[in-house]
Amino acid sequence: MSSVPVARVEREAELALIVIRSPPVNTIDATVRAGLGAAVRQVAEDDTVRGVLLLCEGRTFFSGADMGEFSGPPREEEYRQLLNALEALSVPVVAAMHGTVLGGGLEIALACHYRVAEPATRLGMPEVTLGIIPGAGGTQRLPRLIGAEQALDLILSARPVAAARAHELGLVDAVISGDLRSGAAAYLRDLIAAGKSVRRTGEMVVPAATTTPEIFERATERARKLYPNRRAGLVAIDAVRAATRLPFAAGLEYETQRVNECKQSTESKGAVHAFFAEREARRIPGLSQDVQPRPYAAVGVVGAGTMGCGIAVCCADAGIPVTLLDANASALERAVGTIDRTYQSMVERGRIGLEEKESRMQRIRPSLDYADLARADVIVEAVVEDMALKQEIFRKLDAVAQPGAVLATNTSTLDIEQIAGVTARAHDVIGMHFFSPANVMPLLEVVRTTRTSMAVIRTVMDLAKALRKTPVLAKVCYGFIGNRMMEGYAREAERMVLEGAAPRAIDSALEAWGMAMGILGVFDMAGIDVGVNVHVANAQRFPPDPTYYQADFALHEAGRLGQKNGRGYYRYEPGSRTRIDDPQAVEILRARARSLQVSPRMHSEREIVERCLYPLLNEGLRILEEGVALRASDIDVVWTAGYGFPRYRGGPMFHADTIGLPALLDGMHKYRDIFGPMHWQPAPLLVQLVEQGRTIAQWEAEGGARR
Ligand SMILES: NC(=O)c1ccc[n+]([C@@H]2O[C@H](COP(=O)([O-])OP(=O)(O)OC[C@H]3O[C@@H](n4cnc5c(N)ncnc54)[C@H](O)[C@@H]3O)[C@@H](O)[C@H]2O)c1
Incomplete structure (x- = not known):
């Protein structure tokens, strides 16, 4: 004292x-x-x-x-x-x-x-x-x-x-x-x-x-x-x-x-909850203060695409030198151009001076040679979502990285256990799941495998802080916390456009409810092709539903990639991000719906929100029960910091308690009765808590999944 x-x-x-x-x-x-x-x-x-x-x-x-x-x-x-x-x-x-x-x-x-x-x-x-x-x-x-x-x-x-x-x-x-x-x-x-x-x-x-x-x-x-x-x-x-x-x-x-x-008010309780949830997320039970972080003074990034560039910029912004590697010389050249433009726009908006731009640019060293990664303390892989490719890269990293280097992957959905398995140092492998644009979005999902060492977790949690990110620890499973919950949310949005809802009706309802951006607008921004790549990489997991993600596939097959080529769920004028309704997109979606014999349906705003949100909350309860997330508030942080979930609603798990678990269960039953059980199975924890008359907060206070 x-x-x-x-x-x-x-x-x-x-x-x-x-x-x-x-x-x-x-x-x-x-x-x-x-x-x-x-x-x-x-x-x-x-x-x-x-x-x-x-x-x-x-x-x-x-x-x-x-x-x-x-x-x-x-x-x-x-x-x-x-x-x-x-x-x-x-x-x-x-x-x-x-x-x-x-x-x-x-x-x-x-x-x-x-x-x-x-x-x-x-x-x-x-x-x-x-x-x-x-x-x-x-x-x-x-x-x-x-x-x-x-x-x-x-x-x-x-x-x-x-x-x-x-x-x-x-x-x-x-x-x-x-x-x-x-x-x-x-x-x-x-x-x-x-x-x-x-x-x-x-x-x-x-x-x-x-x-x-x-x-x-x-x-x-x-x-x-x-x-x-x-x-x-x-x-x-x-x-x-x-x-x-x-x-x-x-x-x-x-x-x-x-x-x-x-x-x-709920709005205040939600916002305050979101604030404390972020602090709490940094606390990792079982990770004692004695566990020292490894160095993270030099970072390597493999794959100089959208994410790789963002991650490199994020490191350079934090004063950390980065080696940015790509297999393809022209991709690397493009990347340097992209990074230059990113910084130039920061200069133009008065955020940094020209000198600062230069010194940040100089921290990023482009490379085509894996040998240049030999001195990196942390290497983040960010190549396309393809298991065989990622495994091949991790074999190379295993061969060149210095002993003790942290080997991280930015995969969105792939099994990191399998990626770690090809190395002779699985305990050094971890997921660092950044969100796009990686230099802007605050969330970092830190994904531990069953073998990831505590020192590696500590290192990445500390690195996250240096990068001014909000880290949340998750276990390996399909999509980790965020994208796993996104699955049902996006599935229903896509299904509703096949049932005849206009893309704008879906997005407007979600935005009026409080999401920062409607999900179809998000897909256009991220790239329909990016989503389709993920679907293809995970096709073996698809449920037996012929309409599953068919809206994405239909648009992609018609060459509509989203904002990048001005056509997706909406149409865009060159250089503009304004969503314009596009009858052509609607016609493509209608044609796909006809060929799949999807019955048309009228959607109230309330139905749109419920059908997107209930599966999201329901999956959150599964994640909680399985211990994929350490605590309900971590799930809330993932969605408020990474997916535009309104902070004033606290996050999905806080919101589930706000509307009441019985209301959520009733909602799941209502849509199960209409659409069948395939996608509308209530999480066992949801059923259990409703039977016991308890909330998620009470269940957690009594020990949650750790009991
Ligand atoms: N785009 C997103 O919104 C987003 C968000 C979170 C995570 N991710 C994940 O990040 C990863 C990268 O996604 P992206 O959107 O940046 O992809 P991208 O297609 O923009 O970039 C991939 C880069 O990897 C390079 N590459 C391919 N093979 C290589 C190799 N053998 N060695 C080195 N470089 C190689 C390519 O030339 C390309 O520059 C994926 O796993 C993706 O699932 C993407």
């Missing part, structure tokens, strides 16, 4: 500096609040103090509230008293900010009388993405300080703004280059010298020009559009409106009441 207090008061002549030090990110937990409260009382009682500076040591000013307190008793009253006491100080108070100042952190700054920040500071209010509203005075102080229109913009966008922009908005009074502490102290001294006194945000009036009905109408429209199926955005607008109508104290009461109401 450190004996350094979290809050201390230092003196610089007539100034008092309240200095907070609670590593790593000065989260506003109970200790920090107590320390800050005591420091505020101390300076309030000292009449030699003529100005107060509030600053934090370490990486950032207060980064935000303590998420761990989220499910506990309400803290709003405590926050309110603390912030009111800070604001009530009778000498000027300046917040000196650096780092990432979010939510509660920014609300503390708002309770100060003036705010200054380092140029690299980012400030924001992301609460609505957690299904809540700012609850420590943010909805009342922010509009008073910067006007209702800009306050609504900051709260609804949920995105942090840079210090310069915050300065333009009046959120920050000065941007301080150079040493923050001395710069902020000089700023405060100047204020005092100029006779400037306290300037309490709570005593300001929201500027009338920013409170017109049109501004609130526009905000409402925006909240509906940005956050469909959710209420927090609308509640935030109500709270900001209250700031324009109610006295400050009553506004704070109103805010507290509304934030507590938000915390009870």
